[in-house]
Every structure is written in C-alpha cells, then in structure tokens.
Amino acid sequence: xxxxxxxxxxxxxxxxxxxxxxxxxxxxxxxxxxxxxxxxxxxxxxxxxxxxxxxxxxxxxxxxxxxxxxxxxxxxxxxxxxxxxxxxxxxxxxxxxxxxxxxxxxxxxxxxxxxxx
Amino acid sequence: xxxxxxxxxxxxxxxxxxxxxxxxxxxxxxxxxxxxxxxxxxxxxxxxxxxxxxxxxxxxxxxxxxxxxxxxxxxxxxxxxxxxxxxxxxxxxxxxxxxxxxxxxxxxxxxxxxxxxxxxxxxxxxxxxxxxxxxxxxxxxxxxxxxxxxxxxxxxxxxxxxxxxxxxxxxxxxxxx
Ligand SMILES: [Cu+2]
Numbered sequence: 001x002x003x004x005x006x007x008x009x010x011x012x013x014x015x016x017x018x019x020x021x022x023x024x025x026x027x028x029x030x031x032x033x034x035x036x037x038x039x040x041x042x043x044x045x046x047x048x049x050x051x052x053x054x055x056x057x058x059x060x061x062x063x064x065x066x067x068x069x070x071x072x073x074x075x076x077x078x079x080x081x082x083x084x085x086x087x088x089x090x091x092x093x094x095x096x097x098x099x100x101x102x103x104x105x106x107x108x109x110x111x112x113x114x115x116x117x
Numbered sequence: 118x119x120x121x122x123x124x125x126x127x128x129x130x131x132x133x134x135x136x137x138x139x140x141x142x143x144x145x146x147x148x149x150x151x152x153x154x155x156x157x158x159x160x161x162x163x164x165x166x167x168x169x170x171x172x173x174x175x176x177x178x179x180x181x182x183x184x185x186x187x188x189x190x191x192x193x194x195x196x197x198x199x200x201x202x203x204x205x206x207x208x209x210x211x212x213x214x215x216x217x218x219x220x221x222x223x224x225x226x227x228x229x230x231x232x233x234x235x236x237x238x239x240x241x242x243x244x245x246x247x248x249x250x251x252x253x254x255x256x257x258x259x260x261x262x263x264x265x266x267x268x269x270x271x272x273x274x275x276x277x278x279x280x281x282x283x284x285x286x287x288x289x290x291x292x293x294x
Binding site: 043044065066067068085105106107108109 | 180183184187188191192195273276277280283284287
C-alpha cells in the first residue's frame with residue numbers, strides 16, 4: 001500500500017488515509033492478497049463491463065480491437081490516454097477515489113464500472 | 118436547406134448503390150474490388166472529417182470527426198496489411214469511381230456551409246453515409262467475399278461502422294433541427 005503515499009491531493013485521499021491508518025493490519029493483509037483483473041476492450045465493449053475489486057488490486061485493460069480506445073474515469077481522475085491495438089494500461093485501485101463509471105472517450109457508448117467489495 | 122442537402126445526398130447514395138447492384142449482377146464483385154470500394158469508403162469519411170475539423174467549432178462535432186479519422190485510418194491500415202499478407206492489391210472499379218464522384222459533390226456542399234448549419238449537415242451526412250455503407254457491407258460485401266480472413270475483416274469493419282452510425286445518430290439528435 002506504499003503507493004497511497006504518492007497519491008495526488010484530492011478530497012478522497014483523506015478517506016483513503018483514514019482507511020489505511022484505522023485498518024493498517026487489514027491493509028497489509030489485503031495488499032498481500034492483491035489480485036490482477038484483466039478487462040478486454042473488444043468489439044467496442046469492455047469485457048467484463050463491471051469489474052469487482054478489492055482496494056490494492058490492479059486492473060489491466062488490453063485493447064483487442066483494430067481501432068484505438070481509452071479507459072477514462074467518469075470524473076477524469078485517471079485516464080489511460082490513447083491505447084492502440086495490443087496496448088495495455090494498468091490501474092492500481094488505491095482507494096475509493098478510483099471506483100465508479102468509466103468510459104472510452106473516443107466511443108461514448110463504451111462504458112464500464114469498477115465496484116469495490 | 119437541411120432537407121435539400123439530405124435529399125441530394127440520398128439520391129447520390131442510391132445512384133452508387135444502383136451501380137453496385139448492377140455490378141454484382143454482372144458476375145459479382147471480386148474480393149479485390151470489394152477491398153477497393155471499402156478502402157475508398159473509409160478515405161471518403163476521412164475527407165469529410167477533415168472538412169469538419171477545418172470548419173466546426175462545436176466540441177461534439179470535432180470529437181466525432183477525430184474519432185472518424187482515427188478509426189477509419191486504423192481499419193484501412195488493417196485492410197492494407199491483410200492485402201499485403203495475401204499478396205493482393207485493391208482493384209479500381211466503377212462502384213469506387215461513382216462513390217468518389219458523389220463524395221466530391223457532397224464535399225462541395227459541405228464546404229459552402231458554416232456554423233450550426235454546417236454542423237447539422239455534417240452530422241446528417243455522417244448518419245446517412247454510415248447507414249448506406251453498413252447496408253452495403255452487410256448485405257452485399259460480406260456475403261460476396263471469398264477469402265475467409267478478408268470476410269472476417271469486413272465483419273470487424275462493419276462492427277466499427279455500426280458504432281459510428283450510432284454515434285452519428287446521437288450527434289444528429291444533440292444538434293437538433
Ligand atoms: Cu473506444
């Protein structure tokens with residue numbers, strides 16, 4: 001969970017810090033069991049459309065289409081930028097700031113959701 | 118104005134579609150001719166997008182045009198890569214030529230417009246153009262394609278253009294009358 005320390009200053013950071021301080025032992029346990037979830041961009045959809053994660057997990061998007069896509073937070077908090085065919089983008093889900101709806105900014109009908117247990 | 122442009126566009130497309138069907142009846146289009154038409158169809162939409170980026174200040178119109186540039190280039194690059202792999206090259210044909218002629222007329226119409234009138238005409242043309250191309254790819258090109266990999270690529274192109282059609286439809290709705 002060391003990555004929490006370099007998180008940009010946002011209101012959600014304080015929630016994240018609170019969780020880390022209050023549940024330090026739990027955080028370490030979560031960190032040890034961190035999983036990687038792969039989301040494919042395929043046929044102009046995110047597969048799976050909803051990914052359920054735990055804090056500390058990593059989500060990896062892979063573009064399997066012929067055309068470029070993005071994975072971009074609905075609130076703009078994170079953004080893969082342009083992903084060509086075969087490109088990957090990783091996001092460590094550091095705290096609740098990162099969850100919720102996200103889109104491909106190039107194709108507005110491409111939407112996905114990150115939910116946290 | 119809007120209605121007139123739309124009607125003249127539809128007439129141009131029907132003429133092209135007529136040429137396409139006539140050709141198919143005369144022994145059908147071969148894969149290299151289909152590849153040429155599909156490539157030209159992509160280039161035409163790239164040209165429309167370039168006009169939009171020159172003329173429009175509307176954020177939604179510009180974002181749509183950027184996506185058309187990016188996606189049609191990607192699909193056309195994929196088509197060229199496949200043709201190269203298969204050792205084939207696209208073959209010019211009357212359908213490609215009539216497509217290009219009607220697109221040149223449409224470009225002249227679009228270039229005569231500006232502001233909101235341009236935005237609406239561009240969006241309406243994108244919707245009509247993608248509807249027409251999708252109907253042709255799905256109804257004529259995919260059934261006629263012989264090479265399996267080429268047929269698959271046409272399927273990928275169709276999926277892409279259908280997303281564009283939906284995007285264009287949303288854009289037309291957002292811009293209003
Ligand atoms: Cu996309």
